[in-house]
Amino acid sequence: MSESTLFGRDTELARLAVFLDGGEAVLLEGEPGVGKSALLAATARRAETCGMKVLRASGSEFEADISYAALNQLLLPLYARLAELAADQHRRDVDS
Ligand SMILES: Nc1ncnc2c1ncn2[C@@H]1O[C@H](COP(=O)(O)OP(=O)(O)OP(=O)(O)O)[C@@H](O)[C@H]1O
Numbered sequence: 197m198s199e200s201t202l203f204g205r206d207t208e209l210a211r212l213a214v215f216l217d218g219g220e221a222v223l224l225e226g227e228p229g230v231g232k233s234a235l236l237a238a239t240a241r242r243a244e245t246c247g248m249k250v251l252r253a254s255g256s257e258f259e260a261d262i263s264y265a266a267l268n269q270l271l272l273p274l275y276a277r278l279a280e281l282a283a284d285q286h287r288r289d290v291d292s
Protein backbone atom coordinates (compact mmCIF):
# COMPACT_ATOMS: atom_id res chain seq x y z
CA MET A 197 0.00 0.00 0.00
CA SER A 198 1.44 3.35 -0.97
CA GLU A 199 1.59 6.17 1.55
CA SER A 200 -1.10 8.03 -0.38
CA THR A 201 -3.63 5.20 -0.72
CA LEU A 202 -7.00 6.31 0.56
CA PHE A 203 -9.63 3.66 1.16
CA GLY A 204 -13.30 4.30 0.47
CA ARG A 205 -12.85 7.86 -0.71
CA ASP A 206 -13.51 7.55 -4.43
CA THR A 207 -16.64 9.73 -4.25
CA GLU A 208 -14.92 12.50 -2.29
CA LEU A 209 -11.84 12.40 -4.53
CA ALA A 210 -14.05 12.61 -7.63
CA ARG A 211 -15.85 15.65 -6.21
CA LEU A 212 -12.55 17.33 -5.39
CA ALA A 213 -11.31 16.56 -8.91
CA VAL A 214 -14.37 18.40 -10.29
CA PHE A 215 -13.45 21.33 -8.06
CA LEU A 216 -9.92 21.33 -9.51
CA ASP A 217 -11.48 21.45 -12.94
CA GLY A 218 -12.88 24.90 -12.34
CA GLY A 219 -14.62 25.18 -9.00
CA GLU A 220 -14.43 28.46 -7.15
CA ALA A 221 -14.35 27.20 -3.59
CA VAL A 222 -14.97 24.05 -1.66
CA LEU A 223 -15.63 23.50 2.03
CA LEU A 224 -14.42 20.15 3.30
CA GLU A 225 -15.69 19.34 6.76
CA GLY A 226 -15.90 16.24 8.90
CA GLU A 227 -15.33 14.72 12.29
CA PRO A 228 -11.86 14.92 13.85
CA GLY A 229 -9.53 12.38 12.30
CA VAL A 230 -11.94 11.33 9.58
CA GLY A 231 -9.43 12.07 6.82
CA LYS A 232 -9.89 15.70 5.74
CA SER A 233 -6.17 16.49 5.56
CA ALA A 234 -5.49 13.25 3.71
CA LEU A 235 -8.11 14.17 1.10
CA LEU A 236 -6.68 17.65 0.72
CA ALA A 237 -3.16 16.27 0.40
CA ALA A 238 -4.29 13.84 -2.31
CA THR A 239 -6.09 16.66 -4.11
CA ALA A 240 -3.04 18.92 -3.89
CA ARG A 241 -0.87 16.15 -5.35
CA ARG A 242 -3.35 15.72 -8.17
CA ALA A 243 -3.34 19.47 -8.85
CA GLU A 244 0.47 19.60 -8.92
CA THR A 245 0.55 16.60 -11.25
CA CYS A 246 -1.75 18.59 -13.54
CA GLY A 247 0.72 21.50 -13.46
CA MET A 248 -1.15 23.73 -11.02
CA LYS A 249 0.62 25.81 -8.40
CA VAL A 250 -0.70 24.89 -4.97
CA LEU A 251 -0.53 27.53 -2.23
CA ARG A 252 -1.47 26.65 1.33
CA ALA A 253 -2.58 28.49 4.42
CA SER A 254 -4.05 27.24 7.66
CA GLY A 255 -5.88 29.17 10.29
CA SER A 256 -4.68 29.15 13.86
CA GLU A 257 -6.12 30.88 16.87
CA PHE A 258 -2.94 32.70 17.85
CA GLU A 259 -2.83 34.41 14.44
CA ALA A 260 -6.46 35.52 14.54
CA ASP A 261 -5.56 39.15 15.29
CA ILE A 262 -2.67 39.37 12.84
CA SER A 263 -3.61 41.20 9.67
CA TYR A 264 -2.94 39.36 6.43
CA ALA A 265 -1.61 36.27 8.24
CA ALA A 266 -3.28 33.94 5.75
CA LEU A 267 -2.23 36.06 2.79
CA ASN A 268 1.33 35.99 4.06
CA GLN A 269 1.24 32.20 4.26
CA LEU A 270 -0.15 31.98 0.75
CA LEU A 271 2.32 34.32 -0.90
CA LEU A 272 5.54 33.62 0.98
CA PRO A 273 6.44 30.62 -1.21
CA LEU A 274 6.28 32.95 -4.23
CA TYR A 275 8.64 35.57 -2.75
CA ALA A 276 11.74 34.09 -4.33
CA ARG A 277 10.13 34.57 -7.74
CA LEU A 278 9.32 38.23 -7.13
CA ALA A 279 11.94 39.37 -9.61
CA GLU A 280 10.12 37.48 -12.35
CA LEU A 281 7.14 39.80 -12.12
CA ALA A 282 7.21 41.79 -15.29
CA ALA A 283 5.97 45.15 -14.14
CA ASP A 284 7.87 47.25 -11.60
CA GLN A 285 4.57 48.33 -10.08
CA HIS A 286 3.52 44.73 -9.45
CA ARG A 287 6.88 44.06 -7.82
CA ARG A 288 6.52 47.09 -5.54
CA ASP A 289 2.93 46.11 -4.62
CA VAL A 290 3.97 42.63 -3.50
CA ASP A 291 7.17 43.80 -1.81
CA SER A 292 5.53 46.48 0.29
N1 LIG B 1 -9.44 6.97 3.44
C1 LIG B 1 -8.34 6.70 4.14
N2 LIG B 1 -7.63 5.59 3.90
C2 LIG B 1 -6.52 5.31 4.62
N3 LIG B 1 -6.01 6.11 5.59
C3 LIG B 1 -6.67 7.24 5.86
C4 LIG B 1 -7.85 7.61 5.16
N4 LIG B 1 -8.29 8.79 5.64
C5 LIG B 1 -7.41 9.15 6.57
N5 LIG B 1 -6.45 8.23 6.71
C6 LIG B 1 -5.38 8.28 7.69
O1 LIG B 1 -5.99 8.56 8.95
C7 LIG B 1 -5.22 9.49 9.67
C8 LIG B 1 -6.05 10.73 10.00
O2 LIG B 1 -6.39 11.38 8.79
P1 LIG B 1 -6.33 12.98 8.65
O3 LIG B 1 -5.17 13.53 9.41
O4 LIG B 1 -6.42 13.28 7.21
O5 LIG B 1 -7.68 13.37 9.38
P2 LIG B 1 -8.26 14.82 9.64
O6 LIG B 1 -9.73 14.72 9.39
O7 LIG B 1 -7.52 15.83 8.85
O8 LIG B 1 -7.95 14.99 11.18
P3 LIG B 1 -8.06 16.33 12.07
O9 LIG B 1 -9.52 16.53 12.31
O10 LIG B 1 -7.33 15.96 13.30
O11 LIG B 1 -7.41 17.43 11.30
C9 LIG B 1 -3.99 9.79 8.84
O12 LIG B 1 -2.93 8.95 9.24
C10 LIG B 1 -4.44 9.45 7.43
O13 LIG B 1 -3.34 9.06 6.62
Ligand SMILES: [Mg+2]
Pocket residue numbers: 232233234
Ligand atom coordinates in the same frame (compact mmCIF):
# COMPACT_ATOMS: atom_id res chain seq x y z
MG1 LIG C 1 -6.48 17.57 9.50
